[in-house]
Amino acid sequence: MIFVTGASGNVGQAVVDQLSRGQIPYRTGARRPDTISPSPGAEVVAFDFLNPDTYQPAVAGCEAVFLLRPPAISNTKQTLNVFIEVAREAGVKQVVFVSVAGAADQPWVPHHAVEQHLKNGPPSWTILRPGFFAQNLGDAYRDDIVNDHRLYVPAGEGNVAFIDARDIAAAAVIALTDLTPHAGQSYTLTGPQAVSFNDVANSLTQELNRPIRYEAASLLGYVRHLRKRHMPWGQVVVQTILHRGLCYGEAEEVTDTLGNLLGRSPLTIADYIRDHRDLWLQP
DSSP states (O other), rough: EEEESSSHHHHHHHHHHHHHTOOOOOOEEEEEGOOOOTTTTTEEEEOOTTGGGHHHHHHHTTEEEEOOOOOTEEETTTHHHHHHHHHHTTOHHHHHHHHHHHHOOOOOOHHHHHHOOOOOOOOSSSEEEEOOOOGGGTTTTTTHHHSSSSSEOOOOOOOOOBBBBHHHHHHHHHHOOOHHHHHHHHHHHOOSSOOEEEHHHHHHHHHTTSOOOOEEOOHHHHHHHHHTOOOOOOHHHHHHHHHGGGGTTTTTOOOOOHHHHHHHHOOHHHHHHHTTGGGGOOO
């Protein structure tokens, strides 16, 4: 039995999809489990990182945990780290934690404290550090693509090795079900190639049969753009800094780690666009 946190997100949903296809038993948590219809063979239990009373019942009888940090939680020491200890005491033998690229060297990133806590304990963990998600096209950028026919981010001419959440999930499932080779390992994961936002715009244009352009936003213009969409100031700052870093090559490195884990070539950004083209069709 595997306990899956964050099952409603891009990676978490892909994890439960792959567990279901593999007929691997799993359990997910929700604040209101009565509102969730579980998949066949799956369980849904009450779980909330802000309510420690839900920790032990959620992981009881589980051998592994798929761990994601909810974006709203910044104090990971009093939430995720406490949960990890409860899970270990309950007999969990493996924790697969989805961190972020660069978290190991950036103490101000909330994922850093979780990584350190795992490393300071027994080697019953695997850390995945994915780079820039292809799914941003279907989330953060979707309205701009559908309504304005453009990609509008302050990334300059930076290249990005987009990684598909489905591949992150596949790597996670491998580490969850084949514990020994991946115990105590940290993996930085990227897509198979670094492409520019102009390249991405061209792929969208070809797939959607209508012109999509890339417009390099200024920092001030991007902040105004996000605020017009009523995004909270904290999220505006984080998203602006994240994209500005793309100008300086922070997401352009390509590694072969993901392909080696999967035993196949990772999905490309063109694969993601082709498989999800309905997201950007105009009503």
